[in-house]
Amino acid sequence: MLQIIQATCTNGELILSEKLSSELEGKTIQIMILEPSESAKPTDSQESKIQKFLAKVNNYSFPLSPDYKFNREEIYDR
Numbered sequence: 001m002l003q004i005i006q007a008t009c010t011n012g013e014l015i016l017s018e019k020l021s022s023e024l025e026g027k028t029i030q031i032m033i034l035e036p037s038e039s040a041k042p043t044d045s046q047e048s049k050i051q052k053f054l055a056k057v058n059n060y061s062f063p064l065s066p067d068y069k070f071n072r073e074e075i076y077d078r
Contacts, residue, residue, distance in 0.1 A: 003046075018045075 006017040014031075 003021075005020075007014040008017075009015075
């Protein structure tokens with residue numbers, strides 16, 4: 001599992017910018033500390049990336065009629 005979360009170090013303790021998943025409760029995790037460069041853009045959260053992807057997908061989608069039914073056999077007949 002890879003998750004990137006920004007944190008601020010205050011009095012020797014890390015204060016996270018968001019809560020960790022409840023799945024991590026009681027588990028030992030490894031933390032890698034990277035100092036951001038001044039020119040680096042802030043990283044997009046995974047949710048933001050998903051929303052951007054779905055917006056692009058919506059550009060290529062179209063509504064299907066309520067009675068539409070996918071017919072796999074029809075594809076193979078071609």
